[in-house]
């Protein structure tokens with residue numbers, strides 16, 4: 069029952085976004101958007117394309133300010149997924165995203181003093197990529213097909229296809245008794 073309810077809500081969300089953002093928002097009608105799915109778009113060049121059968125849990129936020137965001141078919145986004153795009157972000161088919169993931173394709177150009185501009189570069193995520201909880205994917209990164217990003221990683225460099233990225237941390241235990 070819930071699946072049909074979600075499909076109907078998603079249809080309305082798509083319709084609202086299509087009317088509001090006109091040709092700049094394209095999404096297949098077959099989606100299952102969770103509560104709090106939000107699209108923010110500013111700038112006439114902003115574009116969002118979403119393939120079919122996207123499933124999102126609560127709190128997915130897509131913010132595009134002059135860039136292009138493309139999400140492929142049959143991707144799953146767990147709670148609190150957050151994508152901010154001023155340049156280009158592409159996600160392939162069959163990708164799985166865990167909770168609290170941030171994808172951001174720009175930095176503040178902090179070396180330029182107060183109120184700096186932005187520096188940006190595209191992010192490309194291949195097909196069948198699994199991203200663990202609390203990962204942050206930074207500008208300029210390409211993640212190859214079938215790769216895994218371990219929970220808590222900050223992805224700053226390209227990840228080859230068919231690999232697991234994990235960033236080792238040391239566990240330290242100090243007794244207080």
Ligand SMILES: CC(=O)SCCNC(=O)CCNC(=O)[C@H](O)C(C)(C)COP(=O)(O)OP(=O)(O)OC[C@H]1O[C@@H](n2cnc3c(N)ncnc32)[C@H](O)[C@@H]1OP(=O)(O)O
Pocket residue numbers: 144146164165166167198199200201216217218219220221232234235236237
């Ligand atoms: C839609 C959804 O996805 S919902 C489910 C969400 N689930 C998650 O977010 C969980 C994500 N899972 C992980 O991060 C796991 O730790 C995995 C998948 C990376 C483990 O992969 P495995 O191949 O089994 O790795 P394994 O446990 O053998 O660890 C290999 C090494 O990586 C290290 N490692 C594993 N995970 C992490 C991590 N998240 N951060 C840092 N280091 C890690 C291990 O300590 C180990 O180091 P060692 O070789 O010095 O002992």
